[in-house]
Amino acid sequence: MELGFFSLLAYAGCAALAALVLYGFHPVKRWRYRHLPGPPFRWLVGHLPEVFKEGQDDAQERWAEQYGSPFLMWMGALPVVVVSVPDQARKVLARPARHVIYSLHTGEEGKLDSYSIVFTRSLELWKAARGAWQPFFSADSLAALAPTMKASAARLAAHLQPAAAAGKPVDIWRELGLMTMDVVGTTAFGVDFNTLEHAAQQKEAEGAAEGSAERHVRTPADRLIWAVRTIFELFALGNPMFALFFLFPEGEQAWKQLANALPTAGFRTELKARGELRAIGTELIQQQLAAQGGGGETTAGDGKEGSNGGGTKGGGSVVHPAPHGRPAAIEPGSFLSLVLPSLGRQAGSETLGPLWAVGQATTFIMAGYETTANAIAYAVYLLAGNPDKEAKLLAEIDGWGRHKALPSAADLPSALPYTAAVVQEALRMYPPAAVAVREVPCGISLGDKAIPGDAALQVCINAMQRSPRLWRDPKAFIPERFMPGTPEAAEVTPGAYLPFGDGPRKCIGWRFALQEAALSLAALYQQYTFRLTPGQVPLKTKMVLTMGPVDGVHVTVHRRE
Numbered sequence: 001m002e003l004g005f006f007s008l009l010a011y012a013g014c015a016a017l018a019a020l021v022l023y024g025f026h027p028v029k030r031w032r033y034r035h036l037p038g039p040p041f042r043w044l045v046g047h048l049p050e051v052f053k054e055g056q057d058d059a060q061e062r063w064a065e066q067y068g069s070p071f072l073m074w075m076g077a078l079p080v081v082v083v084s085v086p087d088q089a090r091k092v093l094a095r096p097a098r099h100v101i102y103s104l105h106t107g108e109e110g111k112l113d114s115y116s117i118v119f120t121r122s123l124e125l126w127k128a129a130r131g132a133w134q135p136f137f138s139a140d141s142l143a144a145l146a147p148t149m150k151a152s153a154a155r156l157a158a159h160l161q162p163a164a165a166a167g168k169p170v171d172i173w174r175e176l177g178l179m180t181m182d183v184v185g186t187t188a189f190g191v192d193f194n195t196l197e198h199a200a201q202q203k204e205a206e207g208a209a210e211g212s213a214e215r216h217v218r219t220p221a222d223r224l225i226w227a228v229r230t231i232f233e234l235f236a237l238g239n240p241m242f243a244l245f246f247l248f249p250e251g252e253q254a255w256k257q258l259a260n261a262l263p264t265a266g267f268r269t270e271l272k273a274r275g276e277l278r279a280i281g282t283e284l285i286q287q288q289l290a291a292q293g294g295g296g297e298t299t300a301g302d303g304k305e306g307s308n309g310g311g312t313k314g315g316g317s318v319v320h321p322a323p324h325g326r327p328a329a330i331e332p333g334s335f336l337s338l339v340l341p342s343l344g345r346q347a348g349s350e351t352l353g354p355l356w357a358v359g360q361a362t363t364f365i366m367a368g369y370e371t372t373a374n375a376i377a378y379a380v381y382l383l384a385g386n387p388d389k390e391a392k393l394l395a396e397i398d399g400w401g402r403h404k405a406l407p408s409a410a411d412l413p414s415a416l417p418y419t420a421a422v423v424q425e426a427l428r429m430y431p432p433a434a435v436a437v438r439e440v441p442c443g444i445s446l447g448d449k450a451i452p453g454d455a456a457l458q459v460c461i462n463a464m465q466r467s468p469r470l471w472r473d474p475k476a477f478i479p480e481r482f483m484p485g486t487p488e489a490a491e492v493t494p495g496a497y498l499p500f501g502d503g504p505r506k507c508i509g510w511r512f513a514l515q516e517a518a519l520s521l522a523a524l525y526q527q528y529t530f531r532l533t534p535g536q537v538p539l540k541t542k543m544v545l546t547m548g549p550v551d552g553v554h555v556t557v558h559r560r561e
């Protein structure tokens with residue numbers, strides 16, 4: 001009897017092993033994708049080892065050159081079709097459905113993800129969100145946001161002064177991260193983030209009595225900054241549970257439950273940070289709704305620079321008492337105040353409620369913070385390594401005026417075109433969002449290849465923007481490519497430059513990002529130049545949530561005479 005049980009167990013074990021071996025070969029999926037070229041298939045893990053070792057961006061770029069477009073790679077059990085030529089990219093990106101890769105969240109947190117304009121799987125929810133987001137990025141609204149951007153850049157410039165005086169190196173990427181967080185935080189919630197002051201106080205607190213650093217995190221802005229930074233930092237460390245997602249995607253729900261039932265320390269902290277974000281967002285929304293109930297009326301801005309966007313008439317205000325006793329930097333006209341009128345609308349089977357609005361505000365911060373900081377940091381890195389281009393930038397800025405207020409949003413393109421071109425060329429060489437993803441529910445043909453329905457498609461933006469087949473001298477930093485009328489601009493292949501994606505799901509914040517980046521560069525170079533500390537060329541990057549520099553960008557800061 002006992003022997004029988006063990007034999008049974010042995011048979012079951014063998015059968016499970018055989019099933020796992022067979023599963024790891026993915027015979028059915030491989031048959032469907034058999035006609036696509038790509039790196040040799042590897043049992044179970046696919047190309048995850050290369051992705052972890054080299055980084056997804058670098059590995060895809062290498063394979064794109066080797067196998068052309070489209071090629072097939074395996075993220076564990078997930079076949080991914082990678083595209084890296086303009087006509088195919090445009091065709092893929094014309095589709096509205098985005099391929100969702102993974103999320104470990106369940107319950108309220110999962111709901112928050114499912115509402116986000118970026119992550120939602122429902123096209124109705126996406127459309128509702130896109131419509132609600134749009135007014136914030138209108139020309140009028142962007143003009144009204146310019147003073148906030150300028151104020152944050154001025155704070156950063158002032159903050160760099162001690163390092164310049166002491167000749168002390170700084171990680172400019174990190175400093176820029178504080179600045180962009182300042183901008184998205186302030187514009188999202190209408191709360192004066194003042195991250196730079198926060199960072200200094202946080203450092204002081206850390207150096208003081210035990211536990212005071214955590215106690216210091218108490219104002220809404222402090223709590224928001226802590227939450228967003230924590231989410232980014234912990235994502236970078238990864239969660240071992242993600243490996244199960246890729247290896248056995250069919251078990252998605254089980255892995256989610258497991259990740260939440262047995263959370264790692266990092267996941268627990270991330271959940272706490274997300275909880276904070278949700279709690280503060282909800283609090284602000286309730287406050288706004290109560291104010292509106294009391295006669296407040298949320299309006300869009302009048303579009304004049306300096307008017308601080310729209311406002312809440314009649315005393316209702318989403319602006320929270322500002323931290324550190326400072327006046328709030330922006331009146332309503334904040335992202336949240338423009339999104340709130342959508343509450344109560346129907347999107348498919350969902351009625352848009354406060355949690356939906358929190359999901360949008362959270363996404364706004366997450367999408368706009370690191371991407372833009374990376375872009376400006378890459379520009380500083382490239383300018384430091386190309387003194388002739390830096391000289392042209394300085395000449396343009398000096399031509400505008402070293403001590404003059406920066407141009408308005410409307411005047412920016414004509415006043416500082418080379419500064420804008422520097423940003424665009426930095427985005428070509430180092431696209432912070434290196435891939436754009438889409439789903440093909442019912443098949444598509446790319447070149448002479450038929451791609452089966454349900455495929456996960458990725459447009460490899462960095463491979464396309466750095467390909468020697470599409471760009472002359474792709475490794476050279478040539479902002480002139482983006483100066484209309486120059487011979488370099490005439491050589492640009494149409495459609496080969498997509499740092500913000502394309503089609504109906506093109507980055508909704510692209511104008512916001514370009515405006516912020518150009519204004520910040522101009523504010524910094526009015527006062528300083530930057531030199532790289534040794535050992536940073538070539539810059540090492542890695543793709544986590546965005547493609548960022550592995551160890552930051554370390555520079556010495558030099559005050560201009």
Ligand code: HEM
Nearest residue numbers: 367368371372375433436500501502505506507508509513
């Ligand atoms: C230099 C900075 C930025 C870069 C390089 C960037 C890049 C991208 C890319 C490549 C996409 C995917 C597009 C596609 O799938 O076709 C995207 C989507 C998106 N971005 Fe950005 N982005 C930047 C800044 C921002 C900012 C500042 C915001 C908002 C404050 C923002 C909000 C979004 C949103 C909401 C989406 C999803 C749009 C949708 O699915 O409809 N981004 N971004």
